[in-house]
Amino acid sequence: MPAADTDADLARHASKMAKKKAARDKIMAGKEGEKGLIIVHTGPGKGKSSSGFGMILRCIAHGMPCAVVQFIKGAWDTGERRLIEGHFAELCQFHAMGEGFTWETQDKARDIVMARKGWEKAKELIRDPEIRFVLLDEINIALRYDYLDIDEVVSFLQTEKPPLTHVCLTGRNAKEALIGAADLVTEMTLVKHPFRAGVKGQPGVEF
Template sequence: MTEDEQNARHTEKMKKKKAAREKILATKTIEKGLIIVHTGKGKGKSTAAFGMAFRSIGHGHKVAVIQFVKGGWESGEKKLLERFPDLVTIKAMGEGFTWETQNRQKDTENAHKAWAAAKEAILDPDIRFVLLDELNIVLRYDYLPIEEVTRFLKEEKPEDTHVVITGRNAKDELIEIADLVTEMTLIKHPFRSGIKAQEGIEY
């Protein structure tokens, strides 16, 4: 087959693909606020969620970030989000990971305070996007009842509000009600080679 024949064949193939794609897209007519879960052992769960937050800010939407665990970290995301005070509310309400605090009662109290702030943000009609960073961690340790969280998201979340939830070990009940679930798979991580957390990469 000549180069011209290959190009012509490719063009025809892409025309058919485009037509098929447009036919599929024409059936997608529902517009709604999504419940999104980022879970798994791989790196990038919060990073991807913050990327969505930055995308929302780029469109002029108001954003709220509630951090359930990482309150002790001064992250690059937090520094950047604080540059948009008219569009962003960020509350770091944890005191570090559970193995750092070693205080179940305090962790539970902080989780309940963060959940109260999360509900307030989700119900705020001016906020379009809410990131519940590491909520899966507090649910895993039963600091919050999963039934309360799923009921609220199903019954009280405004129709046009997006809620993104991050953290390992997402509970089955949460996965069931979510519209989009992504599992980050760990293949390699520099930590296993003795490389410490890098500024601008991990935080």
């Protein structure tokens, strides 16, 4: 059992925390204004879409109109789709445009057509100034296979996205041009995954 802190220990801790707070307050005092962010979640680890949907739920909690365009998982019956369409459709539009991963559809031409349809819907939603957050789920996969033109996507986000609209793009292997244009980039690192031990995706965890 750890020894109890002495009065001197507690005083040192309080002093240290006070200095940290003063430094933090000084940093925050230099921040001002709002900005619509370009956000990228990429990397081989789990959590890219999960994090994006976490932000969608934050938007819903704040009463902020938002939207989802799914580029790959459109054929899946996911928990997030059930929740949003069943309970929050008035605040969050949900557009499932994909038909599965490339190795499932085995039809490159159709995959490209569906990716283009998804991107056209995404542009429509992003242009709407009433929608404050748009999640482009797994768009990085469509960009990786060149089903969409990366230069077109980056140019649109930089020139046509309303100033206060946030856009989150998820999927592994994000292209360097997108990473360079983004305001916030998080790379999910794979440390351990049950799939490698023969465990299939679990409801509530994977979908």
